[in-house]
Amino acid sequence: MKAHLTRRYMFSASHRLHSDEMPEEQNRAVYGKCNNPFGHGHNYVVEITVSGPVDERTGMVCNLVDLDGFVHQRVLERYDHQNLNVIQEFTKQVPTTENLCIAIYEIVQRGFRKAHLERVRIEETMMNSFEYLGEM
């Protein structure tokens, strides 16, 4: 039987929303406080949902040790206590939480083989959350 398993992780990072394709004034108008040149930070909560048949021998969709190990090594190590703007994927793309969702989805989708990735959901603050389910 197929079940969905969701694990929540946390990391803290800074970013600045700014697009080189827009003049300064437009950046300020579009991004407001998020355009502050010195950046600002968030405690991001990342929810990774994977799915698959429940293995009859283990009772599991996938072993949490494998999922935790992958996410710690490939996602949290990459983003925790970093400035997102200087990380390769955000040198040409604005590090909005939308783009962060897509970037994390692609890391897990490409590298994690033990279960099917369903969804990446990120809470930027308690008030904002974003979800990416892959290209529909």
Place this chain on the structure above:
Amino acid sequence: MVYLTRKAEFSASHYYHNPEFTADENARIFGKCNNPNGHGHNYTLEVTVKGAVDPKSGFVVDLKQLKDTMNKEVLDSLDHRFLNKEVPEFFTRIPTTENIAIAIWQRLAPKLKTAQLHRVRVYETPDLFVDFYGEA
């Protein structure tokens, strides 16, 4: 179609062990969860039902009935129990969060009369939960 979710909490102990595995395999696969004396969690259960809104009552389902069914079919048997030793489903199946969600679905689905069961979500901890939608 409207979806309605009711939450409940139960506290129970469990351990993970497959008698078909060797002691080493059990220890490797299940780690700390293999301790035969068991350990416990405060589980949060979310039951989501769906249905048309009854034009007379304005309800998808009578919440009192749903609450009573959840108490009678699930919480009375699982709350403050050692799942492996006291709940028949887990005499042969490992009481992982996946299997707990499936067992709760199987207990509730045949007992719900007016609304249809949509999802059973079980939180083992605030950062780990499983969703079961009744999929084969």
